[in-house]
Amino acid sequence: MWNADFFSRKVIGNYRLSVFVDWAIVALAFLSGLLHPSPQIFYDSMLRIFVVLVVPLFSFSFLIYRFSEKYGSRIQGERDKFPPIGREAFGSARAMFIVACMAAWPTGMYRIGLPTGLAWSLSEMGLSAWMVVLEMYLGIVAVDAMTYWKHRLLHTRLFFPFHKHHHSFRDPTPFAGFAVGPLETLLTFWPLLLICFPPAKHFAPLYFSAIIGFVFLNLYLHCGVTFSWLEKILPRVGLNSSAWHNVHHSDVNANFGEVSSIWDKVCKTSRADMNSKKQVASA
Numbered sequence: 001m002w003n004a005d006f007f008s009r010k011v012i013g014n015y016r017l018s019v020f021v022d023w024a025i026v027a028l029a030f031l032s033g034l035l036h037p038s039p040q041i042f043y044d045s046m047l048r049i050f051v052v053l054v055v056p057l058f059s060f061s062f063l064i065y066r067f068s069e070k071y072g073s074r075i076q077g078e079r080d081k082f083p084p085i086g087r088e089a090f091g092s093a094r095a096m097f098i099v100a101c102m103a104a105w106p107t108g109m110y111r112i113g114l115p116t117g118l119a120w121s122l123s124e125m126g127l128s129a130w131m132v133v134l135e136m137y138l139g140i141v142a143v144d145a146m147t148y149w150k151h152r153l154l155h156t157r158l159f160f161p162f163h164k165h166h167h168s169f170r171d172p173t174p175f176a177g178f179a180v181g182p183l184e185t186l187l188t189f190w191p192l193l194l195i196c197f198p199p200a201k202h203f204a205p206l207y208f209s210a211i212i213g214f215v216f217l218n219l220y221l222h223c224g225v226t227f228s229w230l231e232k233i234l235p236r237v238g239l240n241s242s243a244w245h246n247v248h249h250s251d252v253n254a255n256f257g258e259v260s261s262i263w264d265k266v267c268k269t270s271r272a273d274m275n276s277k278k279q280v281a282s283a
């Protein structure tokens with residue numbers, strides 16, 4: 001009894017600490033602009049980026065939500081109550097605020113004429129078209145590995161309080177696509193800051209296309225329905241599908257991949273693998 005009480009107090013204490021750390025990250029991300037070479041341009045950029053992120057994100061979330069509920073096949077059966085869209089949208093807006101703060105660093109530098117890693121032409125990249133495509137592909141493979149291991153870390157007892165918010169949506173809608181806590185936002189989107197460094201060249205046309213593609217993929221992964229043609233195409237091109245990621249929301253401890261399912265297969269953390277591990281353990 002004492003142990004259980006001690007444990008629950010520890011978990012609650014951990015949760016309170018995570019709430020404090022999370023809101024401290026929001027405040028520090030905002031205040032970091034005071035250290036920018038031009039704080040005024042930083043805050044102007046941050047506000048513009050926030051609007052440019054949130055308005056299309058929520059417009060597409062709404063359209064995809066309505067379209068998917070009408071024409072898709074529900075994965076977890078009919079919803080028995082209205083989804084918590086307000087809470088989902090709050091979580092996504094908070095994450096986009098931190099993303100806007102991070103993106104305002106290189107954007108502000110670019111606007112005041114300082115060198116950044118953003119290149120708009122192949123000559124600026126100093127690479128052939130094929131090399132740029134290969135570099136982008138390797139970048140996506142690296143992001144997939146990074147987000148998989150970040151997600152495994154967030155499922156450890158110590159870090160789960162920082163990830164709990166996203167798992168409060170067991171049957172999500174597209175509005176929950178980016179509804180992750182501030183620490184998780186930082187661990188996912190920190191590569192945006194690499195653009196501040198001129199040697200870390202990013203080919204802007206491909207880079208922004210990949211980001212837009214990732215946003216749409218993520219909205220589909222959280223819409224709670226499947227479209228058979230997408231479920232066939234996405235795994236064939238190495239990407240995650242809605243059926244695959246929805247399992248992570250309903251079962252929590254399986255299917256951790258955020259871009260592809262490759263790492264789940266390599267590390268045997270798919271639902272099928274986790275089920276057979278449970279069977280072996282209970283035999």
Ligand SMILES: [Zn+2]
Pocket residue numbers: 151155163166167248252
């Ligand atoms: Zn998770």
